[in-house]
Amino acid sequence: MTISASSPVGIFDSGIGGLTVVKAIQSLLPSERIIYFGDTARVPYGSKSQVTIRKYAQDDTAILMKYQPKMIIVACNTVSSLALDVVQQVGKGVPVLGVLEAGAELAVKHSRNNRIGVIGTRATIASNAYSLAISAIDPDAEVFSSPCPLFVPLAEEGYIDHPASGMIAREYLEGLLVHGVDTLVLGCTHYPILRNMIEEIVGPDIAIIDSAEAVALRAKEVLVENNLLNDAGSVFPHLLVSDLPQKFKTLCELFLGRDIPDVELVDV
Amino acid sequence: MTISASSPVGIFDSGIGGLTVVKAIQSLLPSERIIYFGDTARVPYGSKSQVTIRKYAQDDTAILMKYQPKMIIVACNTVSSLALDVVQQVGKGVPVLGVLEAGAELAVKHSRNNRIGVIGTRATIASNAYSLAISAIDPDAEVFSSPCPLFVPLAEEGYIDHPASGMIAREYLEGLLVHGVDTLVLGCTHYPILRNMIEEIVGPDIAIIDSAEAVALRAKEVLVENNLLNDAGSVFPHLLVSDLPQKFKTLCELFLGRDIPDVELVDV
Numbered sequence: 001m002t003i004s005a006s007s008p009v010g011i012f013d014s015g016i017g018g019l020t021v022v023k024a025i026q027s028l029l030p031s032e033r034i035i036y037f038g039d040t041a042r043v044p045y046g047s048k049s050q051v052t053i054r055k056y057a058q059d060d061t062a063i064l065m066k067y068q069p070k071m072i073i074v075a076c077n078t079v080s081s082l083a084l085d086v087v088q089q090v091g092k093g094v095p096v097l098g099v100l101e102a103g104a105e106l107a108v109k110h111s112r113n114n115r116i117g118v119i120g121t122r123a124t125i126a127s128n129a130y131s132l133a134i135s136a137i138d139p140d141a142e143v144f145s146s147p148c149p150l151f152v153p154l155a156e157e158g159y160i161d162h163p164a165s166g167m168i169a170r171e172y173l174e175g176l177l178v179h180g181v182d183t184l185v186l187g188c189t190h191y192p193i194l195r196n197m198i199e200e201i202v203g204p205d206i207a208i209i210d211s212a213e214a215v216a217l218r219a220k221e222v223l224v225e226n227n228l229l230n231d232a233g234s235v236f237p238h239l240l241v242s243d244l245p246q247k248f249k250t251l252c253e254l255f256l257g258r259d260i261p262d263v264e265l266v267d268v
Numbered sequence: 269m270t271i272s273a274s275s276p277v278g279i280f281d282s283g284i285g286g287l288t289v290v291k292a293i294q295s296l297l298p299s300e301r302i303i304y305f306g307d308t309a310r311v312p313y314g315s316k317s318q319v320t321i322r323k324y325a326q327d328d329t330a331i332l333m334k335y336q337p338k339m340i341i342v343a344c345n346t347v348s349s350l351a352l353d354v355v356q357q358v359g360k361g362v363p364v365l366g367v368l369e370a371g372a373e374l375a376v377k378h379s380r381n382n383r384i385g386v387i388g389t390r391a392t393i394a395s396n397a398y399s400l401a402i403s404a405i406d407p408d409a410e411v412f413s414s415p416c417p418l419f420v421p422l423a424e425e426g427y428i429d430h431p432a433s434g435m436i437a438r439e440y441l442e443g444l445l446v447h448g449v450d451t452l453v454l455g456c457t458h459y460p461i462l463r464n465m466i467e468e469i470v471g472p473d474i475a476i477i478d479s480a481e482a483v484a485l486r487a488k489e490v491l492v493e494n495n496l497l498n499d500a501g502s503v504f505p506h507l508l509v510s511d512l513p514q515k516f517k518t519l520c521e522l523f524l525g526r527d528i529p530d531v532e533l534v535d536v
Contacts, residue, residue, distance in 0.1 A: 041320050042310055052309050052511045153421040164432040243320045 314389025
């Protein structure tokens with residue numbers, strides 16, 4: 001397999017949450033060809049076991065590898081936490097970036113008081129992966145985390161500024177605020193959809209780290225380092241999904257901020 | 269394959285919501301052996317496409333058929349709406365009952381003004397299957413329906429009497445109340461968990477039809493008709509799942525009202 005600057009950047013997620021990563025990459029690296037796979041037939045991963053998540057990560061990577069990508073971005077925090085090594089194995093030779101590592105790095109850079117909050121799915125938080133990644137970069141940093149399991153369904157249903165979402169979010173975030181964090185990592189690619197609401201609750205003194213933006217920054221660094229930046233001009237991302245739920249069109253618009261392009265259905 | 273009174277009753281669902289059916293069967297038919305399969309690796313079905321749902325229904329039925337059941341109960345409203353024929357095909361010769369048909373029948377029996385409300389997942393409601401089933405029994409009945417996509421995550425997170433759930437539920441149910449329904453079908457096996465809250469919102473004049481209870485009543489009738497009632501004495505249900513999520517234990521208690529027994533993991 002030969003990798004060149006014109007090879008695509010492969011991105012996958014458990015569903016369509018990873019489109020926030022697509023959007024961030026498009027905004028930072030508009031000339032890159034993107035191939036995206038969303039495992040919409042088996043979404044969500046966040047509430048499933050590690051064994052199942054690792055099996056799914058293997059399938060997802062294999063699908064992207066058919067397109068000979070120059071880089072694989074794991075847009076799913078759950079897979080980043082529990083199965084990044086699986087992606088590296090299947091994607092032999094191709095640089096693999098996880099949203100989690102990128103988010104952890106950016107959080108450490110931003111924090112002044114070394115008190116970092118992390119929110120994510122149950123599986124991401126239970127894996128303790130953010131704490132480990134942050135401690136590996138800065139052993140003095142203290143990490144406080146809270147699972148927010150209802151944020152994904154609320155985001156997908158468009159409950160973006162609904163009072164019920166605010167009520168639930170306040171309960172989720174309360175505990176973190178008590179610990180005086182000055183930085184909050186959105187450790188799930190769905191959460192940027194709820195960013196305004198979260199910002200309103202935590203107030204202006206807490207820096208929000210969007211792991212989608214963080215991984216886009218890191219992707220640019222890695223492509224520059226390896227002389228693999230593309231300058232072929234903008235193309236619409238190639239989207240693959242394992243199922244086409246009714247709400248896909250609506251959600252695509254919510255995530256990408258524009259109409260849905262052609263989507264290809266693949267079997268898992 | 270020989271079916272006898274001592275053969276088990278097979279029940280399946282997309283996840284663990286179908287445990288409300290297990291509970292209803294145990295309460296009405298305490299001597300029946302139950303084999304239950306919950307497809308927890310691929311849950312939820314309600315937001316997926318018909319093609320995917322039919323494929324999953326085939327797998328689920330095949331798993332139960334290995335145990336030579338005397339009856340198969342489709343505890344999943346989504347599968348009942350979109351893939352009951354698939355279950356009948358794979359379960360050749362074994363009587364198949366769907367929660368949907370049973371719920372529709374009981375609703376028609378209860379309604380005095382022929383105005384029936386139905387709530388369920390997006391896929392169940394979009395399939396129009398309840399309206400069709402109810403019209404087939406009573407062509408004069410009018411059906412008003414509302415998808416309640418956040419009820420499953422809210423139930424699974426234990427937001428049973430949380431004010432945010434109440435707020436969301438009121439919005440979902442408002443439209444139905446306007447139409448003056450006198451009967452409301454809980455067209456998803458998760459919804460009985462939220463029954464108290466729903467009852468409070470709709471008031472005492474609207475009869476709630478729990479499709480889990482409805483299918484248990486129908487199962488008893490069919491077993492009696494076929495001389496297949498078991499009287500061997502109570503046994504704990506045999507539970508199979510395709511994944512063991514962290515929250516399974518908690519949820520099992522919520523659904524069955526008791527501690528979790530041994531659970532067997534099967535591959536899908």
